[in-house]
Amino acid sequence: MILAGKAHPQDREGQELIRLWNNFAKRPELRTRLIFLRDYNMRQAEWLTQGVDVWINTPRRPWEASGTSGMKILANGGLNLSELDGWWQEAYAPDVGWALGDGKEHGDDPGVDAVEADALYRLLEEEIVPEFYDRDEDGIPSRWVRRIRESMARLAPQFSANRTVREYTEKFYLPAARDYAARIETIGDVSRGIARWKQDVSTFWPLVRFGEISVEETKECLSFSVAVYLGELSSDMVRVELYADGEAGRPSHVEAMQRQQGGSAPAGYHRYAARISPVRPALEFTPRVVPYHPLVRGPLELPNIIWQR
Structure with missing residues (x-):
């Protein structure tokens, strides 16, 4: 797992979250499994985007500004797992990715956060990860590739700067x-x-x-x-x-x-x-x-x- 990101100079909560990420990544049992990239920048973003399989975006609705980060994944062959907010509410369909939430606003209700956290883990453990590792005799994840092609063909032309x-x-x-x-x-x-x-x-x-x-x-x-x-x-x-x-x-x-x-x-x-x-x-x-x-x-x-x- 690769973690990367920046917090605004005045975003104390965001800075504290990044500090926790960094400390978490230093745990000995995670040294070969998790990396936190410091000084996140445009060049790192380009590299990460090219290598992403699933783009996870979990804002509280309605705080997703638009969703351009998830849009750029389309052309790079990645799939989206996102809250039904911003662009993903318009773009989501079961055969092009995965969705969190019910498309409604619930404020800061911690109960809703807990429900969506459970849904996130369930999707990853029961649907996304098994599908990614379901390979044919040539080592190709056929269902995964079909989903990528459908996502690129249907969504990339629609959610682009050209359009x-x-x-x-x-x-x-x-x-x-x-x-x-x-x-x-x-x-x-x-x-x-x-x-x-x-x-x-x-x-x-x-x-x-x-x-x-x-x-x-x-x-x-x-x-x-x-x-x-x-x-x-x-x-x-x-x-x-x-x-x-x-x-x-x-x-x-x-x-x-x-x-x-x-x-x-x-x-x-x-x-x-x-x-x-x-x-x-x-x-x-x-x-x-x-x-x-x-x-x-x-x-x-x-x-x-x-x-x-």
Whole structure:
């Protein structure tokens, strides 16, 4: 086992942990089995990354910043064993690695820490280590290699700087450039219209509220219907959406709800509806109202949002 790492100069707890690691590595019975590398740096990180079989990451959720350390393992043929937090909540699947936790936040509960520690040891002892040493007649761990190939093929293209830069360019930089060109196209008329829209939304937003909501479930679909009071705002100034948070490896789900003509909405209310495939329980979905303008990038420019409670 090779241990390496650094603590911030003001991180006394981290420094104490490293001191304990160093002393632990000096025990005579561990001299041939455990090494602590001092003065951890980028060069050491490169060497270690190239030789890693399993990358273990055990932060308390939600303290994983993003997970770039686990991402760089992908291209080096390593596998991840990590908390369902940061990137791994999105990337994890049983055939590409292993996961800890339930994808929920539990604060500093020591009971949860104990449960996850037991899960970590169980995974290592009962699944990961046996699979690594399960070799064929040529000494090749076939199941392990299949898992590596699946991890590299599926995750490496998705969690890479190339994909990140491409998506930023396609989804944000180019649309922002087009929106800017549209705003200045008519010598300020568009910009003045956006300013009036923002002022109206800010003025009348406190009046927006939800009415009753109904849900019908069948084997084929989930049907949601909700009444929304917009007050002085017109229906084309907002968007009503059905939202489900991402968890346990599943992405978040956003579905635009359609305004219904006529119907049984109370006076002053608008009726919105959506039908979706029952891939997730109805209780995981929540309607919300957000401002809408075709040339405004929300929530960056106007972060207002109202949730149905």
